[in-house]
Amino acid sequence: MKGDVEREYLSPDLNLLRMFRLYKEKNPTSTAKFWLYRDIFKQQNLSFGQPRSDTCAKCDALFSKLTAATSDGERLKIAAESELHHRKAEKAYTQLQADTEWAKANDDCHVICIDMQGVVFTPNLTHSNVYYQRQLANYNLCIQEMGTDDPPTMCLWHEGIAHRGSIEVASCLLKWAETSFTPLVQAKERKFIVYSDRCCGQNNNWRVLNLMALLVSRGYFSQMEQKFVVSGHSFLPCDRSFATLDKRRKAAP
Ligand SMILES: [Zn+2]
Known part of the structure; x- marks a missing residue:
């Protein structure tokens, strides 16, 4: 087929x-x-072009089910499921905004959004031979601290250095935390929330959780939380930075 x-x-x-x-x-x-x-x-x-990685698999599945539905009862059930899914997406986004305000108001509270950019192939050439040759894949993890005017931190590496899985995401976060903060002196508090999509291979896994436990045990933070937005429904601030990069890359000679 x-x-x-x-x-x-x-x-x-x-x-x-x-x-x-x-x-x-x-x-x-x-x-x-x-x-x-x-x-x-x-x-x-x-x-x-590149496959649309940020479309929502759940919405696609529900849409297929809806077109195949044969009775009104079935259609109503799918509509209710879709409504619930969209409410969850909305709630996650509202929560991110509320946490951003919380970080703005409290110096000892930090909220970051992390996201992996689509693969960037180099060299950035368009002459005919390029299309017949293998290009070098580059990976970029964006770390944006919310509630500040600081520019995002871009962790960039190529496929010869490492892959783009949970180990790499955890390594980038460790490096970022170690360079951005010093360990707390006794009895001081520093709360921290990480927002990302629910990609299991990168963000939603035991390696990232272990890293959080490590950062707390080393005294960088007194409390860490991980929260997820619904993929394909939430425009994380990292996406804005990626759009700027894409624009500049296309205009680059
Ligand atoms: Zn969806």
Whole structure:
């Protein structure tokens, strides 16, 4: 079945016309017309750009269920489930705003948002040979302290250094905490909340929890909490920084 074939994504800098020109460059004797190239391309289950990683899997699943529903009772049940899901997303976002105000009002309270940017491939070139070659994947974890005017901390590394899993997220947080704070002297309090999406491979796992226990035991914080927003429904401040980076990268020579 066509639906079972995993869709693959080509560079967002490409389009069909550019690909056709590249094909003609590589095969100057070919007499194939653009319409034929387009028709064959359409059968390949390919798209341009990167997969939309921040769409909500739950919403997609509920939408599929709704279109397949055969009775009004079933439809009502799905609508109720969707309503509950959206309320949860709304509540998480409201909570983030409330915690940000709390951090602004209290010097010994800190709230951060962390998020991993989509993979950035380098070098940032668009000449034809680049599309036939393997590019270097770069990973970027953004740490934004809420309630301050401080710019975000971007932890950047490439695939030759490390992966982009829970170990790397925990390492970045450890480095950030050690460079931003000094251990507390006795009887002082410093409360800390980390917001992120619920990605198990990166944020929602025992390694990040262990790191929090470590930071408390070393005296950097007196209390740590981890809170999650609903992926695909919450625009974390890190997304704004990523959008700025993307814009600058596209304009870069
Ligand atoms: Zn959703």
